[in-house]
Amino acid sequence: MSDLTVIYYTSNREIESFENKIIESLIENSKGLPIVSVSQKPIDLGENICVGNVGVSEINSRRQLLIGAKKAKTKFICSAESDFLYPESFFEFEPPKDNIIYLAVPVFILFVQKGKKTIYSPKKVSSEGCLIVGREYIISLLESMLKDQDIWREKTDGDRKIPHLLKVGKTKTFKLDIPVVTFKTDRNMHRRTPHEYKKITESIHYWGNAHDLRRKYL
Numbered sequence: 001m002s003d004l005t006v007i008y009y010t011s012n013r014e015i016e017s018f019e020n021k022i023i024e025s026l027i028e029n030s031k032g033l034p035i036v037s038v039s040q041k042p043i044d045l046g047e048n049i050c051v052g053n054v055g056v057s058e059i060n061s062r063r064q065l066l067i068g069a070k071k072a073k074t075k076f077i078c079s080a081e082s083d084f085l086y087p088e089s090f091f092e093f094e095p096p097k098d099n100i101i102y103l104a105v106p107v108f109i110l111f112v113q114k115g116k117k118t119i120y121s122p123k124k125v126s127s128e129g130c131l132i133v134g135r136e137y138i139i140s141l142l143e144s145m146l147k148d149q150d151i152w153r154e155k156t157d158g159d160r161k162i163p164h165l166l167k168v169g170k171t172k173t174f175k176l177d178i179p180v181v182t183f184k185t186d187r188n189m190h191r192r193t194p195h196e197y198k199k200i201t202e203s204i205h206y207w208g209n210a211h212d213l214r215r216k217y218l
Helices: 016-030 058-071 088-092 135-146 210-217
Strands: 004-009 035-039 047-050 076-081 101-111 119-122 131-134 171-184
Touching (some): 004 016, 004 058, 016 035, 016 088, 016 210, 035 058, 047 058, 058 076, 058 135, 088 171, 101 210, 131 135
Parallel strands (some): 004 035, 004 076, 035 047, 101 171
Antiparallel strands (some): 101 119
């Protein structure tokens, strides 16, 4: 899709070599789409906006997404996070409307936390990390959500008072031929993610064996 900007937002807390590989995959699979990166340390990715070491919290991730969306010039934006792998087909989806948040499915979690089995499990719902949406619509949602909040919040304390972005806006899912993969690392903002624990698997389409993908990126 031509009228789309990738908004990559990161707290730069993941292992640097791992995040660099995530970025390499993003650049390759987005096939030249414009990228705005909003980071807490300077990075070499598209048009970079460094907000400084403001901490890890839901407020900060939403505000970084808002900053990136405001900087973009296209009708639509898509989100990209520092622990996600996206197939090419994610960036090819053309939203029918600009006032709906479109969420990619399926999304598989790859558990790589210390002491846990390296395994894939499908997420129960999609994720803010793989949405495509009209730029003006997401800006209006985020501005409304953040208007009475701190500019930045160092930790996740108090984040429960913030409504979930996907519960505020109108959402629909779109199905991909290749799943999105999100790594569950010890450096993620949250230690737990709702998933279909009865549907765990050692291998998935395209991405292959869980241990092999872990070794490739970590």
